[in-house]
Amino acid sequence: MTDALEMDALWEGFHRAVNMTSQELAAWLRVRDADESTEPLPEHAGTPTGQHVLEILQKRRTDLTDDDVRVMYDVVDTVAEQSGVENEPEAEETRRRHLLMTIGHDPLRS
Template structure:
């Protein structure tokens, strides 16, 4: 990030598109990876990006790393591209909803 204004904008954009709380995301990542016989350890549940989003949600802005900033920008770009006005999510599109939820965005959440 080149300056504080860009960091502020990214922070705001990230928290706008990530509409799940850290508790909701942590629970989702555990459920998503669980199967009939096993459940992953909480710190190993979900995709790498999902775990990174969860870690970012638990940080203060001043504690962000360059890798955090890269992940935040990637999440903002992905969620924005997948939730544009022409591509409005619907309840029946569970695969897409679940993919977005792994990034901390529940498209059905108000």
């Protein structure tokens, strides 16, 4: 596990990167997985990482597992990497935004 200072920085970085509320993320995961004929059960909607982010958002820092910490690092790194991407054609930008939203980050928010 990480030390207290590193955990504080990760906790802050994760909550800065994940700028959607748990309700917004859950709704996005359901909408993204819905199609014309079916819609998954809410607890099964979205990617495994998106579901894990949703679980982390509902936890206290003291309840985090090593797996939670790994996912938090992955999310912070992904958002940081994608934030440096230059604007590309609109379709690509929409795809990138939707990808980031599956892990709780809406790049259109400040």
